[in-house]
Amino acid sequence: MKLIMAVIKPFKLDEIRDALTRVGVHGLTVTEAKGYGRQKGHTEIYRGNEYTVNLLPKLKIEVAVASAQVEQVTAAIIGAAKTGEIGDGKIFVMELDHAVRIRTGETDETAL
Amino acid sequence: MKLIMAVIKPFKLDEIRDALTRVGVHGLTVTEAKGYGRQKGHTEIYRGNEYTVNLLPKLKIEVAVASAQVEQVTAAIIGAAKTGEIGDGKIFVMELDHAVRIRTGETDETAL
Amino acid sequence: MKLIMAVIKPFKLDEIRDALTRVGVHGLTVTEAKGYGRQKGHTEIYRGNEYTVNLLPKLKIEVAVASAQVEQVTAAIIGAAKTGEIGDGKIFVMELDHAVRIRTGETDETAL
């Protein structure tokens, strides 16, 4: 199994979830994050002072999938998350030794 | 070493921490997350409109442990986190190459 | 490639980002977290009751780097994050199979 972690633009979440459902992935975990990269941040004005906010709001999605599915899922995410503008984000894939569904104790692929 | 990442129901955190302490794990990192899976979300009513909230509040726990401890720790988490109801969450186990305690520079198992 | 995940004290973020820039890392993802470990929490007083808050605010940084850079990056983080006081946090290093830049589809090292 693999753990796919994607950093995306917040407003793309719904499209990505739909895309994943289409390829048969029915579970995922989302975390609010802030990202720093090439995308330039906007400037916040506050009385006397200006602050360049270079940590931009992102969402981090984690999806565990069977190794066989990785290609397909990655493609689905790219398809949905891509705007072509700087700051679209990244996808990282990691090896997953083991997975358990707490409710049933089922393990590995059956746990997803 | 392994990194154990568990997605759990928020109100289970205290029980889990106690269970981990019992098996000798004294550190963990918690992140607020939202989860999507089989568990059906509730409906929020707002004036004219209804919204099904299918991203449910979860907590993500990350614990780094010595490989030998994995079984025991996983069992402890399952024991504490399980309600038997849908949405109890998942446990994911990943290989950890390397760990460092920033304060002392101690590495690997001694760093945990 | 490796994924470096560091748990740090919140107010150290800026220094760490500068340190990373100096070693040529231009992207990272930050998540708010709460940490439990040896560092004792403070006590919040609330009317009749006292609560020991033992989940302390931390930041979780994730940086994907080429395997060759790991040493250098880890050192940079330690250099910037260290206060010498308990609670400075940890650095965890994991194997990264694969990385993609959503905007361009570039993969692996070129994606970082």
Add this chain to the structure above:
Amino acid sequence: MTTRKPTRGGLAALIFGLLIAVFVGAQFFGATYVHAQAPAAAEPAAPAAASEAPPACDAKMLINCTPNSGDTAWMLTSVALVLMMTIPGLGLFYGGMVRKKNVGDTVMASFAITCLVTVLWTICTYSMAFTAGTPFIGGLDRAFLQGIMSDIAKGIGNPNSLAPTIPETVYICFQMTFAIITPALIAGAYAERMKFSAMLWFMGLWAILVYAPIAHWVWGPDGFLNSANSDAVVKVLDFAGGTVVHVNAGVAGLMAALMLGKRKDTGPAHNMVLTFIGASLLWVGWFGFNAGSAVSAGLQAGMAMTVTQIATATAALAWMFVEWALRGKPTVVGICSGAVAGLVAITPASGFVGPAGALAIGVVAGIACYWGATGLKHMFGYDDALDCFGVHGIGGAAGAILTGVFAIEQYGGTAGLIEGNAAQVLNQVYGVAIVVVYDAIVSLIILKIIDLVIGLRVSVDIEREGLDIALHGEAVQ
């Protein structure tokens, strides 16, 4: 949702109640038209203020008088100020102290109680409390506020010796705001674990069976504890409601806390900024509560405002410094609680004591209520969630008794212990005791019945998930 079915019932009942109200109300008025029509046609009352002025009102001459516009202006303002104490004031004061997952339910309690009590007040509780009847309960002459119309048509400012210089309608609204905040205060005791439906039933029944009679005893023209009633059994001084409002709410809250039991999970105030806003608006609004209780814009109102300000500030500092000394840190929740303690304690005294008395009452209130919210609560181990009893029960009782100590004849017409009249202290103690006993018993009975019929408390899961999502389908982001 386990909470649903019963409340469907509640719903039915209350909607039915409303319709009855409208219908019966219409009857009453229908009746009054007939009598009132003729004179009314003659001279529309609207621009009355502008037509050649009839003599001004006073207690001795209540027929055909115009209300004093200055007193009326101040009392109209006081109504707004005291309503602001409950919504948003009290809602925020309490809402900031609960967990984030329960803040919606907490503020909604204040809002719903405001609405419910207003309707009950219109239907019967005003009449039960403030019209003459027996020494124990008033009559129904003003049920559905009947009759005020024809009285106005007759150009009568107010056929009521309680408020000679303002229209009765203004007095009705002013007293309504007191009837609203009293049950709303109780919410501090049962916060974070009571069913919303059970809450509505409790508050509605309590307003009718406990608040109305007790208000009549102490403030009703023929109440048996009313110091202004020459036939009173015990002449209790209660300028703005130390006994009627605060002791009353505090004791009912204690009963609710005992019946409900402890919360499953608790934690620190989730947002002390909301608590700060609430405490501030309570303070500001309390000027309407205390200075407004002079029911006129004159010397007594001025002195009531002055002592209110002094006692409040003193109590807030006292609480803050005690907390600082004993726990090492002064907290926002602490200084705000201290201010409320001072406001509570000066309430019964505000028309009767002077600046020195106010300083003393403030110091005592700050320290006593701090103990009520900490030591006392731990001693007995009940879960008075937001210290309704600790602050309002203790503070109200302390204030009521100290009124008997520091009262000065020149202000309110009655001397206290400080001027050698020890008897008044006893009267105050009797007053408090009688209210405590009646309130405790009746509140317990009401709670017990509701518990048997629909249950008082939410399930553990709902409590863990939070009342906002579970009972109201809403969440603060």
Add this chain to the structure above:
Amino acid sequence: MTTRKPTRGGLAALIFGLLIAVFVGAQFFGATYVHAQAPAAAEPAAPAAASEAPPACDAKMLINCTPNSGDTAWMLTSVALVLMMTIPGLGLFYGGMVRKKNVGDTVMASFAITCLVTVLWTICTYSMAFTAGTPFIGGLDRAFLQGIMSDIAKGIGNPNSLAPTIPETVYICFQMTFAIITPALIAGAYAERMKFSAMLWFMGLWAILVYAPIAHWVWGPDGFLNSANSDAVVKVLDFAGGTVVHVNAGVAGLMAALMLGKRKDTGPAHNMVLTFIGASLLWVGWFGFNAGSAVSAGLQAGMAMTVTQIATATAALAWMFVEWALRGKPTVVGICSGAVAGLVAITPASGFVGPAGALAIGVVAGIACYWGATGLKHMFGYDDALDCFGVHGIGGAAGAILTGVFAIEQYGGTAGLIEGNAAQVLNQVYGVAIVVVYDAIVSLIILKIIDLVIGLRVSVDIEREGLDIALHGEAVQ
């Protein structure tokens, strides 16, 4: 930012406007000095209240009178209360219901509208609405508020039969707060997607071209719908603004919603605690709105306050119970919306009906507006974001018509259907109809023009990112 260039223009225009204002204003005053100097020098008006009192003012005798200090005190207070309705009240009521990313833009709309309308009111809209002119629009005698100075110098309280017992300056401020809240209400319809610059242009033009004339029709001394004007074409009863304020705002809001189209992404209220604070302050402030509309501190103000309280509480409960029955949960946003619905519906009636009428109006308002915010909106599918039309349009119209039903001669001098005067119901319907037609047409024209010149709506990206960051560079943490 696509929004920038156009607004640079807006900026230029308005700053220019301000400077003109100052300049021209100065001219006017320059003129008045000459006449006013002499008498003024004689007796400084400041401590007038203290010098031997001239006769008190009334409608029949407006020269050389001192205002009644009690009435003036209440009206000064009412100005503060009604301003509080818009800032922070309405801003928070709306701000809590939008998404977190748009709350800043939403509250800023209320604040900016308050400022913009105040300046326009000083320049021209007060004069256009409240001085005599034609039955359709007032004159410019008070443009730049000229002349009040010399009138004051002459010791004239108020040369204005609309408010005989208070200084005209106070009446100007009181009416200003109404002129402020009306456009601010419209913001509920176009929330979360309108350009800030377009919003300013829309509100400014609407205040001049729609609000001023309609206020003159219904309340102007010679307005053709003014029931107090003997030559009126249709005698419409509108005590505190059901037609002028609420129907007016509701219809303009509907037009804005239609012109703008649906929001791209919507969601539940992000913070119902803000909505609770807003609704509470609206309720408290509304006492100034309704009881203040008696323009005196007497019997009528007292009755207006009483019926306002009753109708509001009843409507809030009605909405809550209907929602509870139909959707299974009572919500904070729901009970707050119900309270506002009741406040809206009782507004035109508050000086004319009694407690029974208030109960009836409350029940109808709660149910009708619930339907307006749910069924009706779904039926036609427009995106009235925060139910400006559903609550203010429907509630205002219902209230205006029910005023004709429940009006009682003894209160406001006019009988309603309940007293056998069916004709009044028709008058009310005509009034509403005329306002709806004029308002709809002119609002649409204004919106269309703005859309062509600078565009009404932000880009999709900005809408997704949130107006706070994109238009104001700010974000709530």
Add this chain to the structure above:
Amino acid sequence: MTTRKPTRGGLAALIFGLLIAVFVGAQFFGATYVHAQAPAAAEPAAPAAASEAPPACDAKMLINCTPNSGDTAWMLTSVALVLMMTIPGLGLFYGGMVRKKNVGDTVMASFAITCLVTVLWTICTYSMAFTAGTPFIGGLDRAFLQGIMSDIAKGIGNPNSLAPTIPETVYICFQMTFAIITPALIAGAYAERMKFSAMLWFMGLWAILVYAPIAHWVWGPDGFLNSANSDAVVKVLDFAGGTVVHVNAGVAGLMAALMLGKRKDTGPAHNMVLTFIGASLLWVGWFGFNAGSAVSAGLQAGMAMTVTQIATATAALAWMFVEWALRGKPTVVGICSGAVAGLVAITPASGFVGPAGALAIGVVAGIACYWGATGLKHMFGYDDALDCFGVHGIGGAAGAILTGVFAIEQYGGTAGLIEGNAAQVLNQVYGVAIVVVYDAIVSLIILKIIDLVIGLRVSVDIEREGLDIALHGEAVQ
């Protein structure tokens, strides 16, 4: 906690102070009883308003008069409005602009200052400021508010020419609210880095050594800058406190900012919604501040309210448009700051100028304070965290001087430059200069001493962690 030990001392000192207060106070009253008893026993003053009315009060006849109920109603209301400016108004205005980790400490400063100043006012500062003494400082006749009791017993409304038509108690409360908000304004300068204990010492000493004397100079019956005092050295016009309140607070703030140095880490406003609520409540409450300063409900109050509204709206728009033009975006914090700038600048002028003057003052204030909060601050590089000096110092001075320009004899009895009286402009400049010099020197000395004894500033770690957790053990979730 490095902050603990010193404050244990503070604690001891202040609690001791309180007890002294109660004790000594009691003595004073004890004394007064003896004299006051006899007459008092005869006729309780309470229902005075109802007994056959003595002649109404005015400045010429201060013995045995009843206060005017209308004026009293308005002043009671003004007290509530001005207190609301500080709590919660100012607390939220500032609290929204700091970082989330310091919001609790910021709002608590407003609350604690309110309490501390109230107690000091009761003990001595009222008497020092408002009783006759020398041209530089008042006497102690009203220390512990002694004597008001027996005066009331004698049926004297107010033995004070400053407020002839209201009870002295009301005047005491009204002036108290001014004494409260002035130090609270200073908090904007030292926010996010000052020790809570040092803050209490600074504010307490400043209230006694700076505010009391300066208030006496400008408003005390025999103050040497009081334009109403025929023997005044310089006749300074300051209707509601441009010099006494705003210049005074601004300069003290600047000194605090200089003494403390820059904050270690800064950032944008964490919650502009809180700032919006605060600015709105400041605006609403300011009607009590300015119109209340007429100390009566008549023509002058009405005009003061009108010009306040106009100047505020104009300044808010001016700031917003300048910011929009120069930085590309109009911000919530910006328009709110502009409104406060306008309120500040119109304060000294409100009783003396007209609508045209108000428009001019508004435009100047908006632009000048924008510069004060941006250009000026950058030029000198001090860290005036929330622009206490930039807005209150600059705006107050601008308003004070422009009062001399736009004053019109008909309103306040004094002509300004616009009516040819150039001298008044000089008087205003002198007034500002004298206050600036005294304030700057004494504030610096106070700060220096506190710094040496307990230290002014928290440690870097505490600043980084946030004052809420470190000093108060609380956090907003």
